[in-house]
Amino acid sequence: MKLFNQDLPRGSSMSYAGLLERLEILRSTLRWANSLDRPDIEKLLRQANAVRDEVMQLSHKERFIQALGSEPAPQPEQTQGDRRQALLARSFVFEGTFGDNARLLDALEIAEKAAPTDLPVLIDGESGTGKELMAKVIHANGTRADKAYISVNCGAIPESLIESELFGHKRGAFTGAATDRKGKFESAHKGTIFLDEIGELPLQGQVKLLRVLQSHEIQRVGSDETIAVDARIVAATNKNLRKLIELGQFREDLFYRLSVIHVTLPPLRERKDEIPLLLAYYGDEAAEVLKRRPVAMTSGLRAFLLDYTYPGNIRELRNLVYRLACLAGDTADIAHLPEDIRPTAAPLRAQDASDGQPAASSTPPASLAEVKRAASDEAERACLERGLKDVGGTVAELARRWDMNRSHLQILLKKHGLHSKDFRRH
Numbered sequence: 001m002k003l004f005n006q007d008l009p010r011g012s013s014m015s016y017a018g019l020l021e022r023l024e025i026l027r028s029t030l031r032w033a034n035s036l037d038r039p040d041i042e043k044l045l046r047q048a049n050a051v052r053d054e055v056m057q058l059s060h061k062e063r064f065i066q067a068l069g070s071e072p073a074p075q076p077e078q079t080q081g082d083r084r085q086a087l088l089a090r091s092f093v094f095e096g097t098f099g100d101n102a103r104l105l106d107a108l109e110i111a112e113k114a115a116p117t118d119l120p121v122l123i124d125g126e127s128g129t130g131k132e133l134m135a136k137v138i139h140a141n142g143t144r145a146d147k148a149y150i151s152v153n154c155g156a157i158p159e160s161l162i163e164s165e166l167f168g169h170k171r172g173a174f175t176g177a178a179t180d181r182k183g184k185f186e187s188a189h190k191g192t193i194f195l196d197e198i199g200e201l202p203l204q205g206q207v208k209l210l211r212v213l214q215s216h217e218i219q220r221v222g223s224d225e226t227i228a229v230d231a232r233i234v235a236a237t238n239k240n241l242r243k244l245i246e247l248g249q250f251r252e253d254l255f256y257r258l259s260v261i262h263v264t265l266p267p268l269r270e271r272k273d274e275i276p277l278l279l280a281y282y283g284d285e286a287a288e289v290l291k292r293r294p295v296a297m298t299s300g301l302r303a304f305l306l307d308y309t310y311p312g313n314i315r316e317l318r319n320l321v322y323r324l325a326c327l328a329g330d331t332a333d334i335a336h337l338p339e340d341i342r343p344t345a346a347p348l349r350a351q352d353a354s355d356g357q358p359a360a361s362s363t364p365p366a367s368l369a370e371v372k373r374a375a376s377d378e379a380e381r382a383c384l385e386r387g388l389k390d391v392g393g394t395v396a397e398l399a400r401r402w403d404m405n406r407s408h409l410q411i412l413l414k415k416h417g418l419h420s421k422d423f424r425r426h
């Protein structure tokens, strides 16, 4: 009987190929053996368990990326553009994800392979790195794409309500449970459930979630009845779950169950090559949303934005671009940045967007762009004053006439210190 002799070494890192080989040996042993006596069976079971443990350990991210990436491996000569094209050619749905950064493409390629399976996926990364977007990508590329996608933010629900939110409740289960109610898992039946901020799930909820993962059944709070649910689980966290495990705040068995596929999204400061593309994209988007011409940037501002560390990642970049598109005239500069991130030594602070007052005339203009901006601001203010006069101070009417977003108009008025009531006709 051909059994592999040494038990698998514990804690060693085994390659995906090595594991497959062990499984293959186990399989062929079973297939070809005429008879198995008890010691052989026991040995086989031990080895099968050892392989199973090793598979669990493989969910550690680097090894999984290596494992999933090994077939077919991206060719070394394949450029990032090629990799993206290849995804496109395979009809991959990007859901608006863009960027050619190698680490982002790694994540997308893992998502592509994971999507058609029902394996749980754990996505980690700092806030604003695109975890929720990635969950949608996985849903959109899978066989459940036309079924429900249900998102639950485990960090946003009070601890006392989380179980009822996830699993539903029976009427009278607790004070306030006036009717039977189905939970998010039942709503996600046949589809995908996205468990955001899974690290915030209290331990008791973790136990229940583990049970669902094992049995594919739920029980509504206060009910004994079990209900079968078939929901694909994608979870996300901006916490280090391994640390939480060490602190006793997250169950290790749940971690392994959730992270069969583990995708890590790098922070934006580690993929700075994406910044120009993101600036251009969100610049156009903001112009469209705010119904204005795209804003140009001074070279100082551009240099700042290309090098800034973006603790809030892509979400912060997007919000910054919208802010600039809203506050600036034709050209945005450093002065339009929020004060808390604005470089203090910048000479361009001679003019501050927050009060909209032109610099004292004794201050020499910092650049041609500055002069242009001042002129543009002046024209903007005059135009707003005339507009308000024409409509008797009714902002909604002016927004309609100019085909502009009302809140944008309000912000512009604030920027220039204009009060609509001063233009009311008495």
Ligand SMILES: Nc1ncnc2c1ncn2[C@@H]1O[C@H](COP(=O)(O)OP(=O)(O)O)[C@@H](O)[C@H]1O
Residues within 6 Å of the ligand: 096, 097, 098, 099, 104, 125, 126, 127, 128, 129, 130, 131, 132, 133, 134, 314, 315, 318
């Ligand atoms: N690669 C990307 N391409 C385009 N937009 C992105 C990308 N990654 C994230 N975003 C955008 O950034 C914002 C934050 O993404 P989100 O998925 O909510 O992040 P997280 O869940 O990690 O906090 C969203 O507006 C999302 O559309």
Ligand SMILES: [Mg+2]
Residues within 6 Å of the ligand: 128, 131, 132, 196
């Ligand atoms: Mg999020």
